[in-house]
Amino acid sequence: MIGSAMLHAGVMGWPVAHSRSPEIHGYWLKKYGIQGSYERVPSDPSDFETDVHRLRDSGWRGVNVTIPHKEAALSLADEATPRARAIGAANTITFSRSGRILADNTDAFGFIENLKERAGASWRREAPAIVLGAGGAARAVVHALLESGARTVTLANRTQSRAEALATAFGPPARAVEWAGIGEALAGAGLIVNTTSAGMDGRPPLDIDFAAAPADVIVTDIVYTPLITPFLDAATARGLIAIDGLGMLLHQARPGFEAWFGVAPQVDETLRALMLAP
Template structure:
């Protein structure tokens, strides 16, 4: 059992709502594993209170924080400095509070996504072929930028609101196309960046047959862990990558900076967090 001292290191996750977040469980596991005198707290903050809440955290001894829906773009605007990865993504999910009072931000979603694919689909490379991403939200921005920077030869953004996808394509630059229909023929990677297939949401209706042989199908959804999309991919002999890996890996850079230890993602951590995703 961990007992916090008055010198405990502190970080947390800002969201509205935030009760669903598994980040406190994840970071709590690492804190316990490494015997760190520290805490990672859920911080439910309404959008209208976001700026004042973030500015108060360094005064309360916080080293930084993660940011989730709906605060990522507001966090980007609040930062005194955003690194190249965050600027390319156009949003941040990780904040660092510096001793001089500056707030710095980055986006680790793209990093977490790439690490998750490399872990669950060994041998995969972004240069294998075209990628199709469904959705145009904040996490998609980071993932799309990471794929392009890693050498993806062509990216197709698919969104019902084409104008939103077109705006993202302009921001990203490079070989990016936009469509309101999933053009999967010969694609080497399909990414679901929507809420379709999430528990309580309708399933994603899509035919995966046109994908290239051996293609990777990745779902950002992790509740349930095995979505209908991933089940269909496995049935067709495609490589399936669930959303839990992205959640676990995107947390590593922040934890390393805030608590001074580089944590690892392994089977024990995955099982611990996955257990909390099981139906009660």
């Protein structure tokens, strides 16, 4: 076993029972022989700051943060990474040895690592991208794409004002188009990303016509339940490269695990199969 003292980390949310993070980190703890634990920590929004301080004072190494705490996690941090500041939210908190709260957002990292793994050389970093949606996940994806060198990132959301606000927040080369104008925007795209919850189990599908999309465009969905959404089904039917969202979930967990447990974990097919098991 690595280390002699039990190391503790976890995931905070409200609710948090649905989180798959314990399975991911539990797999890595076992794989790398680390004496540690990773637990779900339910935290009501009114108690979040108190709960974070309690865990820090109890000797925990850090926590992942999920809905609805991501913005609050950033605001209470003593220090935050540039990407967390740019995205405006944090999903990973690390407690320093001196007790400082360090905030990061690894969603952008997870998104890019999933693209690199699943698309390989087919993904052209500079290619124009289209992002559907304008919520917190969209912010992370837009940041990731611009940091990676995308020439343009076109945003479309059913509530147009939200897409416009997000484009303004990032500035050129981000731009917003009307939802009805998606078809025209598809013509020059190299990457199309769904960041909405449409197509998730129990929700209506996202109805997009890929007829105008180039034959080499990559289509990806950050939704992973179901693994293959109607959005990805439609892309596959057109013969396009389709990438599911499970890898984003797996890769975004890597930086936190390394910060808390001292080992840089790898996403492998065994972990992927574990997450897909009934």
